Amino acid sequence: MSAHTKKYIIRDYTQRLEGLDDALVISIRGVNAIDNNAMRNALAEKQIKVTVVRNNLARHAFKESLLGNASPLLKGPSAFAYGGQSVVDVARELIKWAEKLEHLELKGAVLDGQIFEGKAGVEKLSKMPTREEALSQAVTLILSPGGKLVSQLKGPGSTLASILKSIEEKLEKGETIAKSA
Template identity: 35%
Template sequence: MSKYLKDLITDDLKKRLDGVEDVLVVDIAGLEANKNVELRKQLRQKGIKMLMVKTSLARRATEGTALSAAFEGSEGSATIVWGAEDIVSLAKEITKYTDDKAYAPFAPKGGSMGGSKLSAADVKKVSTWPSRTEQLSLLVGQILAPGANLASQLLGPGAKLASQVKKKSEEEG
């Protein structure tokens, strides 16, 4: 491959990964062509992009970025996956397809999260974390809980008193 062609591919890859902070590297070698197309289609519907690239070109394209850690020490070709709401959602989707027998050779090889290199085991661990949406709902619940407790404590005695007053007024009436 000529240097000019390598530069073109590297520039295109830089544009595609512009603004991407986290990426996973997966192994799709041996995946049947029809299953590969089906997998790509399902991932695309969830806002996840998948691209097979030569690791040396990916290393050149991500040099000096947080994504460069994903390609340290890897050789040959790699399939990179990025997108979704956050890295946790991405890892959950990837491990979901890893566990599916229909996509048998498909497996995570590693990746990069916040500039740190992830191993295949790390990807599985990340997939068990709560996603951004789940974390926000937990946080909102923790923020609202003291107010809800206070409101119930303030309203409880008043409601009890009101029911007793109503009961007395019905007895006399």
């Protein structure tokens, strides 16, 4: 391959994956074309893209970005899977596909510069909360003490109200109320 062609490919990788800090590295070697297309179409519906890369050229293209940390994962045929709501969603989807397609290899992932190696690393990543899930958990934790305080404040008041209500009902029926000692 000529130097001019290599520069063009590096520029294409850089432009296509510009601003991308998180991705999965997979190998689709051995996956037949029909299954590969079905997987890519299903992933595309969830805004997940798969880009096959030449390892050496990808290393050059991403050496200045957080994806440069993926260099150890770039051995043999490689592709980057990225997009969706978050890299956690991408990991969850590709784990489902890896169960269906025996030749789909999950090489690892990069999340904010941190490497998750192999299938075990991708599974670990898939169990992490997405950004939205983490925000939801944080809001729940923040609001939880306030909710407990309100219920504690309401508790004695509602008890007193129910006692007064029963006294009122007895008086309306003409019953007498016994004094407590």
